[in-house]
Amino acid sequence: MTGPRRARSPEDKEQRRQGILDHAWELFQARPWAELTMSDVAEASGLSKAALYRYFETKEALFLEVEAARLGSWLHELGAELERLPRPASPEAVAALMADSLAARPGLPRLLSLLHVSLEQNVPFDVALAFKRALHDWLVRLGSQLETTLGSLPAGAGLGAALQLHALCIGLWQMADAGPVVKRLLERRELRPLRVDFHAALLTGAATMLRGMIPAERQPQEASARRQA
């Protein structure tokens, strides 16, 4: 009953949906947001534009789901890596896990930096609701993982930490992801101090932020000794 062209069963539809999300992610990594159209995604997925719109109402709704998938799997892996750190872990060790894994998949911070300014601005209510619910659960889990791993955050401070780190990551990505004119400018010796390397800046910023949340008397000796050196 089901041909290759039209997905009819719920399983077929789900499979096609996943295929679209995968193609959209590939395209996103290969070209600038402004130059990526729903027609491109339809073509890459072997669908008509009308068929694509039956799955995703807007470009933003499609990429909000791409983001949910990528963010969810990154946080899942990050959680497992946090579990493996010796405890209590230093803020530097936690920051390194975050910075290394995000810098290794630059599409994700780039997508995160579009979240509030673009994606969430043009999505149907139910799509936004599903995303926010998932995001809430992930951030609550990340927050409690941060508390357990660092062993020194005030109880309940983890979620706040996760939100501040999210903000920092977005800001640093936008500063690091300069356009061609600014990139050329920042090669001048006088302006080099304004150059932001995403990985290095996130490593420093996230470690600093986490360290600042730890009461002075509970700061790990390791970090304190390193700063004195």
Next chain:
Amino acid sequence: MTGPRRARSPEDKEQRRQGILDHAWELFQARPWAELTMSDVAEASGLSKAALYRYFETKEALFLEVEAARLGSWLHELGAELERLPRPASPEAVAALMADSLAARPGLPRLLSLLHVSLEQNVPFDVALAFKRALHDWLVRLGSQLETTLGSLPAGAGLGAALQLHALCIGLWQMADAGPVVKRLLERRELRPLRVDFHAALLTGAATMLRGMIPAERQPQEASARRQA
């Protein structure tokens, strides 16, 4: 020789330029970025569109100059307020000056949050160069003011602190400035933890970031005592 319609002397041109920047700033505060056009600015300034483009090559170039003016005057005032703090000041006191003054002029963080994603993406080289040079000098000055005011940052850490605070401010503004659908969502009890109030979040985040830069043995007693309470 000079009529009211056409600015001919350098002084007239400079005055007209300032007038355009003021009108553009007024308009920016009153409407969304995407709905603000060069035609609006020309009309508000009593100029033809062609005349406006003789002063500013693109909408982004115009608003980059608006940003330079507003950022410069804010940092000037902030510097004076930092001077007046009793020394060494606590990270919380410095963060409060920043958060209070930025929240009191919401157009500025909104403009800052457009800087990297929009403004700097479509400006002529010389406009971008002038902006970056000014920004560099301001951030270097702010950095050294932070070092002097806090009295406990490692020497030279101030500029890095200024850049991290800039990133944090951008990210938090974008999270706080939700579109109508997301704003409605965040009224649900289950999603309230994701609500970001710009002032409160910047106050906490900036204080945390600054505290994290201070070696543990130099943390001000005040802050340490408050955290234990």
